[in-house]
Amino acid sequence: MLSQLPQSTISTRPGIAVGSHSPQFYGAHDEERRSIPSDTNPGSIIDHSNNDGHGKRHPHPRNVGTRPECTSALADAQTQNSLVSSNTQASHTLSDVFSRLECELNQFQSSIHTPKSRAAALATVDQDLDTAKRLMLSMLTRRNQLAPISILPAEILARIFHFVAFSEEPYLLGCVLRVTHVCRWWRQIALDDSALWAHFSPYPRDKDWIAEQLSRARNAPLVIDLDGSMGKDPISLFTPHISHARELYVHDLSSFLPEIVQEISIQKAPVLECLVLGTSGDVVNPVGHLFLKGPLPKLRILRLSQIVFPWSLFPRGQLIQLKVTLFDDVPTMTSNDSQHDDLNQLIDLLIDCPSLEVLTLEKCLPAMLSESSAGQTIHLPRLSRLCLGGSSSRVTKLLKMFKLPSFTTLYLDCMSEGTEIHNDCHILPILSEHFNNLKARCFKIGMDDMDQVTAVVASTSLPTLPIPCTDLIQADSDAELHLLFRYVEFNDSVDILRRACDMLSLSSIEFLSITFPGPDEVINWSEIFQHCTEVTTVQLSERGTIGLLQALTPPKLANTTTRGKGGKKKRGDKSGGARAQASSDTDNDEPAPVQVPIFPKLTSLLLEMLDFSNTVPGSGVLYNLVMAAVKRRKANRTPLTTLYIDDCVIRKEQAEALEKLVPDFRWDERRDDDVERDYEDYSD
Numbered sequence: 001m002l003s004q005l006p007q008s009t010i011s012t013r014p015g016i017a018v019g020s021h022s023p024q025f026y027g028a029h030d031e032e033r034r035s036i037p038s039d040t041n042p043g044s045i046i047d048h049s050n051n052d053g054h055g056k057r058h059p060h061p062r063n064v065g066t067r068p069e070c071t072s073a074l075a076d077a078q079t080q081n082s083l084v085s086s087n088t089q090a091s092h093t094l095s096d097v098f099s100r101l102e103c104e105l106n107q108f109q110s111s112i113h114t115p116k117s118r119a120a121a122l123a124t125v126d127q128d129l130d131t132a133k134r135l136m137l138s139m140l141t142r143r144n145q146l147a148p149i150s151i152l153p154a155e156i157l158a159r160i161f162h163f164v165a166f167s168e169e170p171y172l173l174g175c176v177l178r179v180t181h182v183c184r185w186w187r188q189i190a191l192d193d194s195a196l197w198a199h200f201s202p203y204p205r206d207k208d209w210i211a212e213q214l215s216r217a218r219n220a221p222l223v224i225d226l227d228g229s230m231g232k233d234p235i236s237l238f239t240p241h242i243s244h245a246r247e248l249y250v251h252d253l254s255s256f257l258p259e260i261v262q263e264i265s266i267q268k269a270p271v272l273e274c275l276v277l278g279t280s281g282d283v284v285n286p287v288g289h290l291f292l293k294g295p296l297p298k299l300r301i302l303r304l305s306q307i308v309f310p311w312s313l314f315p316r317g318q319l320i321q322l323k324v325t326l327f328d329d330v331p332t333m334t335s336n337d338s339q340h341d342d343l344n345q346l347i348d349l350l351i352d353c354p355s356l357e358v359l360t361l362e363k364c365l366p367a368m369l370s371e372s373s374a375g376q377t378i379h380l381p382r383l384s385r386l387c388l389g390g391s392s393s394r395v396t397k398l399l400k401m402f403k404l405p406s407f408t409t410l411y412l413d414c415m416s417e418g419t420e421i422h423n424d425c426h427i428l429p430i431l432s433e434h435f436n437n438l439k440a441r442c443f444k445i446g447m448d449d450m451d452q453v454t455a456v457v458a459s460t461s462l463p464t465l466p467i468p469c470t471d472l473i474q475a476d477s478d479a480e481l482h483l484l485f486r487y488v489e490f491n492d493s494v495d496i497l498r499r500a501c502d503m504l505s506l507s508s509i510e511f512l513s514i515t516f517p518g519p520d521e522v523i524n525w526s527e528i529f530q531h532c533t534e535v536t537t538v539q540l541s542e543r544g545t546i547g548l549l550q551a552l553t554p555p556k557l558a559n560t561t562t563r564g565k566g567g568k569k570k571r572g573d574k575s576g577g578a579r580a581q582a583s584s585d586t587d588n589d590e591p592a593p594v595q596v597p598i599f600p601k602l603t604s605l606l607l608e609m610l611d612f613s614n615t616v617p618g619s620g621v622l623y624n625l626v627m628a629a630v631k632r633r634k635a636n637r638t639p640l641t642t643l644y645i646d647d648c649v650i651r652k653e654q655a656e657a658l659e660k661l662v663p664d665f666r667w668d669e670r671r672d673d674d675v676e677r678d679y680e681d682y683s684d
Helices: 068-078 094-111 115-146 154-166 173-180 184-192 207-217 232-236 239-244 258-265 287-292 343-351 392-401 424-434 490-503 543-551 622-635 652-659 672-683
Strands: 222-227 245-251 274-278 301-305 321-325 358-362 385-391 409-415 442-448 453-459 481-486 511-515 537-541 604-608 642-646 664-667
Touching: 154 173, 154 184, 173 184, 207 232, 222 239, 232 258, 239 245, 239 258, 385 392, 392 409, 392 424, 409 424, 424 481, 424 490, 442 490, 453 490, 481 490, 511 543, 537 543, 543 622, 622 652, 642 652, 652 664
Parallel strands: 222 245, 245 274, 274 301, 301 321, 321 358, 358 385, 385 409, 409 481, 442 511, 511 537, 537 604, 604 642, 642 664
Antiparallel strands: 442 453, 453 481
């Protein structure tokens, strides 16, 4: 029988057990898969999850060998002895084994007559089956040793596993589990690497699996992400391990049971580097300070959302990122006992954190400022990003106190306080001083009357294609300046836009975006941007930008060759043929006014939220103006190569006529009735 085969025929890889078939949960016990040869790809490892002879092929990474460490490992492996022992010949070949098995089965069938003999025969067959399985596993293990990827050292394979698990956010535990299902060698490498199991998300929430993953992570620095909806029992499994947590995220803190909050807060966290606390409901006060009572010597990142507690309790000195965000601005306090509204404590905190690289304070700026702190300077030499949000006076007051490096980018969200005195523009001189050497290539300004927002964005980077529709509120991640004013009166917004254009050097801009819903005669855009000769792309949105569109249209070239009625110069006529040079766009004989077009390098025009049937003085309707701009720039050898029309009211035949003249023409094909229906839905 198979049980009588020599043990040399079922040898296994040293140190790896064979033949475990216990139940599994998320791969908690035995996630290994059996591997068999592949006729189509002999160098691949094949999964067998159910021992049925059919499995998934796992091709080897094609770019592994390009890494220097992999190349070295492969070269070293070629000089070593073969991984498979020369004693691979079994004393009985498989054909002999199956022949003997068939012969003995025939004997069983002829000799089994009683229940007792049948039971004995069944036990013998089960024993042979177990021996055959162990023999098969031994052969599969040996075959996997011959696969090219098995030459790689365990350290290289573990590194590859990390690339798979951490290549995207959030951490993909499922990818790690699949790695352990390929073969027992890969499984052992993954289980030996505790860092692969050290990331915990709110899912899955099964207690058994959380306990198993914690045991695999051992003492590795943990990344723990908790949610109040997880329940008390799963969360309680993490509290003993907070002592070696590197990152701790606690979401929706208000939904946690008080005893859970207390249990977490009393834990020591000597290696904690990142702490994130937040809630989606009302402001939590004063729960947040419970997490900060103990020493946090390695804390580098602190982010709080809807959590309020005194500035004096914040850890300091070693912070590189500090973010405190509230949904609503902190009201002006009348009591001197309000420690969170004490600007002196905030200033002391910032002065004691000179290593800050990112600072965000949104709607949490204190209003109280004593005479002793009025002249203080907050020097943050490493700060690369500063985000301030709140009332215009508070943002301006705090910004004045900063001494920032020239590379600091600013995101400022100012809310008008509705006073009779227009204080919103007071921040502009401060910005002008900070950005006096900025050579912006991208400049966006505009108003959003729906959200009551006025925005100014300046960046040294150009937007990537395809250029999205205008969004004044959404921050450009790489913009050096993103300035927002909320709830400002229309006339004040116009004043802000004019002054903002004067505060920055615009001579080097290449991309210009303007959104203006008001009348087009309110701001003379062509006067503001007439010196911007490097502009190649213009994005215009809403009716208030038609004035700039007119400035983009060159005057019609004079026809000096035609000799028709009125074309000959009469004796005594000293007009110099002025009538012959008159624009044919008008019905009178008056000479066309001298017009110098702006943006000589313009090649791309992006139009949004415009009605091509609107009347434009001197041009008929907007469609005629756009068509004239396209034709005349082409005649002047400065043609438009790109024309985008989005969310505009335009007829199909008009769009098709423009498409014939512009190489890169894009239209969202929204018709008049589509846009009107959208307006009706919004009005309802």
